[in-house]
Amino acid sequence: MFSGIIERLGTVRSASVRDKAMDLAVETGFPDLELGESVAVNGVCLTVETFDAAGVATFHLSGETLSRTPLDQLKAGSRVNLERAVAASTRLSGHIVQGHVDGVATLASVEKAGDSYALRVFVPQALRQYVVEKGSITFDGISLTVNDLHDDITRGNQAGFEVGLTIIPHTWEHTNLSTLSVGDRMDVEVDVLSKYVENLLRFSPSLGKVAS
Numbered sequence: 001m002f003s004g005i006i007e008r009l010g011t012v013r014s015a016s017v018r019d020k021a022m023d024l025a026v027e028t029g030f031p032d033l034e035l036g037e038s039v040a041v042n043g044v045c046l047t048v049e050t051f052d053a054a055g056v057a058t059f060h061l062s063g064e065t066l067s068r069t070p071l072d073q074l075k076a077g078s079r080v081n082l083e084r085a086v087a088a089s090t091r092l093s094g095h096i097v098q099g100h101v102d103g104v105a106t107l108a109s110v111e112k113a114g115d116s117y118a119l120r121v122f123v124p125q126a127l128r129q130y131v132v133e134k135g136s137i138t139f140d141g142i143s144l145t146v147n148d149l150h151d152d153i154t155r156g157n158q159a160g161f162e163v164g165l166t167i168i169p170h171t172w173e174h175t176n177l178s179t180l181s182v183g184d185r186m187d188v189e190v191d192v193l194s195k196y197v198e199n200l201l202r203f204s205p206s207l208g209k210v211a212s
Helices: 063-067 125-130 169-174 192-203
Strands: 009-016 021-027 040-041 042-046 056-061 079-084 104-114 115-122 136-139 142-145 150-156 158-167 187-190
Touching: 021 063, 040 056, 042 056, 104 158, 115 125, 115 150, 115 169, 115 187, 125 187, 125 192, 142 158, 169 187, 187 192
Parallel strands: none
Antiparallel strands: 009 021, 009 079, 021 056, 040 042, 040 079, 104 115, 104 187, 115 158, 136 142, 136 187, 150 158
């Protein structure tokens, strides 16, 4: 479980794709990793397989992970957002993030807005029901607030919508957002609470009825 508050920017040391899987080595900067612990890499929950005293950790990504995320675009030198799993005593400064990616989004535009940046991100239509204005959403592992929504957008043959975001200087400087270009793909995870509500209403229809 994560909070979407990025702890460090890591650097990919190597990324090797073979047999529809990937072996990934990242310079995390974490000196006290443990074997088997979870680390969110660009918002994807991965398991530490090996590590050294310098904080270089290796992860194995299955074909399932590669098919659902854009992590296959990583290469040596890529900068990645890192967050370790939250502890029970940690302040939940972002929102509840599982590290289980729901889809792949695309950076649609970036504009300077005073000392901040205004971003628009294209998200597949299948996730529209889980996103609300001023709610929380996770892009590349970063917990962000939805400023506004732009519906009925089409990119190529894909229907979707665009999420408007304002990125403050601290977030811009301490995450990989400043390294992205328009058209780059991003991991997206919606607020899991909305999915639980949907599931409850689906299997318990009476919950959705107003008592007479």
